[in-house]
Amino acid sequence: MPRLPRAMVVDPVDVGVYHCISRCVRRAFLCGVDAVSGKSFEYRRQWIQDRMRWLAGIFGIDVLAFAVMSNHLHIVLRNRPDVIAGWSDDEVAQRWWRLFPLRREADGSPAEPEDHELQMLVARVESLRSRLADVSWFMRCLSEGIARRANREDDCTGRFWEGRYKCQPLLDEAAIVACMAYVDLNPIRAGIAVTPEASTFTSAHERIQAEAPTPLPQPSVTQTTPVQTPAAQATSAQSTTTTPTATPATPKTQATAAATARSAAQPMRRDDWLAPLELASTHAEESAKPVPLGRASNRGCLPLSLAEYLQLLDWTGRQIHRDKRGSIPSDRAPIVQRLGIHPDQWLHLVSHYGKLFRGAAGRPSSLQEEATRREKRWLQGSASARQVFA
Secondary structure (H helix, E strand, O other), X not given: OOOOOHHHHOOXXXXXXXXXXXXXXXXXXXXXXXXXXXXXXXXXXXXXXXXXXXXXXXXXXXXXXXXXXXXXXXXEEEEOHHXXXXXXXXXXXXXXXXXXXXXXXXXXXXXXXXXXXXXXXXXXXXXXXXXXXXXXXXXXXXXXXXXXXXXXXXXXXXXXEOOOOEEEEEOOHHHHHHHHHHHHOHHHHOOOOOOHHHOOOEHHHHHHHHHOOOOOOOOOOOOOOOOOOHXXXXXXXXXXXXXXXXXXXXXXXXXXXXXXXXXXXOOOOOOOOOOOOEOOOOHHHHOOOOOOOOOOOOOOOEOOXXXXXXXXXXXXXXXXHOOOOOOOOOOOHHHHHHOOEOHHHHHHHHHOHHHHOOOOEOOHHHHHHHHHHOOOOOOOOHHHHHHHEO
C-alpha cells in the first residue's frame, strides 16, 4: 500500500508531534559492529546525536525522544510554528545561514555573514521561517549530513538511507508517552542494554545522566577509529590548528550576542537540547525561565514528572528484558491510568507499539478524528487502540 503524501500527514501550520524513523539502505550498518566484516561503526552513533543536538538549537522544533540503533534511528519531534512566529527576520536569517552558509571559514565553520548576504535571506524570510518549523526539513538536514559524511568515509557514492523517512503523527498524550517509552526502550528490546541508564544514545540516558550528581559509569564499547585518507588527515590537522577569531558584536549579530549572554548566565545541562518532560500548569510558568540556546522552547510534553516517567520506564525495561509479561505494580498503576491506558495492557503496548499502529497513533477518538481529516472511514490500529486505551 503506497504511503500517503507527506502533506496529508504533517500539518506545518499547527503544532503536532511526530514519530520519525530512518533506516539505512539494505539495512546496512549505521552503527554497531558488522557481523560479516567485523568492522565497528559504533562511533557513528555520536555523529548522529551531535547533529541532532546542533539542529535542535537552530530549528523551531522540539526533540522529545530519540534512540540511535545499529541500522536505524527513532526520533520524536514536535514542530513549533508558534515559536518561530515570534522570531525576528534577522534571527530567522541568522539561523538559516548557520544551516546553509554561502561562505565558510578555513575550519569549515560558517563565516560571519555580510549585511548584503543577510538581506538576501531576509527577502525570502517567510519561506525560511516555514522551513525552520518543518519536520521534513529537520529530517533532511539530519539525514543528508550523516549520509555525506558516511559516504565520504567509505569512499563511495549513492543512497545511504532507505528512501524517505517514515512519519507517524502522535495524536494525544497517551500515544506520546507510549511512543516515547517504545523509543527509549529500543536498546533493551534489542538486547543491547539491560536498563535505561545503560541505554546509551537514547533520550532516557541523556535525562538520567543530567539528573545524576556525578556521571554514571558507561558500558564498555569496542570502537575502531576510521582510517583517514590523506585529504581527510590534512583537513583534520588544519581544523585543529586553526582558531577562529572572535567577531565583535554588530547590529546584524545583536540577537546572537544577546542569546549568548543568556546562555552564559544560565548553566547548561546535558539534556538542555531536549524538550522538558513535564507540562507546565500555566503558560506563565513555562515562560518563567529563559529558553536554553540548545532547544526551541520550554514546553513539556507529558503530564508526568521526570521521576515518574523514569520510574515507569525502568520498571517496564526490566520486564521487557526478562521477556516476562508481568503486571503493573500498584504504585505505578495510577500513572498509566492518568494517561488513559489500561494498566494490564501497558507492557503489550510498549513491547508491540511498532506493530499496533501504522499511519498514526492515539486513543480511538483521536484516530477517528484523524481518519475524518484524511477523508477515510478508519485508520489501521483502531482495533488495537480500543484494547489498550481506556
